[in-house]
Amino acid sequence: MFNLILFGPPGSGKGTQSEKLIAKYNLKHLSTGDLLRSEIAGKTQLGMEAKKFMDKGNLVPDEVVIGMINDALDNNPDVQGFLFDGFPRTARQAEELDELLSKKHTCIDVMLALKVSEEELVKRLSKRGETSGRSDDINESIIRARIVEYHKKTATVADHYQKANKVLMVEGEGTVDEIFERLSKEVDRLKKLANC
Numbered sequence: 001m002f003n004l005i006l007f008g009p010p011g012s013g014k015g016t017q018s019e020k021l022i023a024k025y026n027l028k029h030l031s032t033g034d035l036l037r038s039e040i041a042g043k044t045q046l047g048m049e050a051k052k053f054m055d056k057g058n059l060v061p062d063e064v065v066i067g068m069i070n071d072a073l074d075n076n077p078d079v080q081g082f083l084f085d086g087f088p089r090t091a092r093q094a095e096e097l098d099e100l101l102s103k104k105h106t107c108i109d110v111m112l113a114l115k116v117s118e119e120e121l122v123k124r125l126s127k128r129g130e131t132s133g134r135s136d137d138i139n140e141s142i143i144r145a146r147i148v149e150y151h152k153k154t155a156t157v158a159d160h161y162q163k164a165n166k167v168l169m170v171e172g173e174g175t176v177d178e179i180f181e182r183l184s185k186e187v188d189r190l191k192k193l194a195n196c
């Protein structure tokens with residue numbers, strides 16, 4: 001298996017680049033943001049609970065997202081690898097993910113971390129908010145709250161994988177194709193090493 005985490009602040013291009021990476025490398029895409037939005041669309045109890053946090057730009061409680069990832073791993077036993085997008089987002093989520101993968105005799109091969117300036121993040125998300133209908137993109141104060149939440153709780157997740165020497169920083173500004181090329185170059189190199 002080849003398992004990768006695409007990491008970065010809100011608006012850094014995780015969702016955008018994930019779509020291209022899963023197609024090229026035949027990976028199963030696990031986006032906790034997408035999973036949560038589909039629960040909201042289905043008006044499930046989990047979705048209604050999660051919405052309260054998401055609408056304020058806060059993270060959803062760990063138990064909820066860890067449970068979703070656990071189910072997704074169990075439901076996809078025969079894939080060539082996973083691309084985790086927007087997960088893990090807290091130190092606890094990272095520890096739980098390592099444990100879940102180790103039970104399946106695999107691990108994270110690499111964390112590719114997109115580097116983007118705060119002004120560019122706000123610009124991209126505000127632009128998306130004009131058309132996406134996403135309640136967390138509609139005003140700048142919620143977008144900034146998500147960035148604060150990232151610095152408070154999520155940035156530390158990179159330290160967790162840094163200890164195992166698994167983090168690679170990638171410049172996340174430029175055109176979508178330029179960034180995809182940078183990411184692909186790293187994946188091509190790392191796939192040959194296949195750690196897990």
Ligand code: B4P
Nearest residue numbers: 010011012013014015016032033054058059060086124128
């Ligand atoms: P996510 O769905 O993960 O949303 P996101 O952080 O905004 O990133 P996304 O992937 O959607 O955007 P992208 O950067 O691709 O999370 C939403 C919420 O769900 C969180 O705030 C939280 O409440 C909750 N949540 C999710 N996972 C959780 C977890 N594990 N634990 C707790 N809570 C969780 O793109 C942004 C925009 O930039 C797009 O419009 C795109 O077109 C544009 N763009 C991309 N690349 C560009 C480029 N190179 N140039 C210009 N624009 C670009």
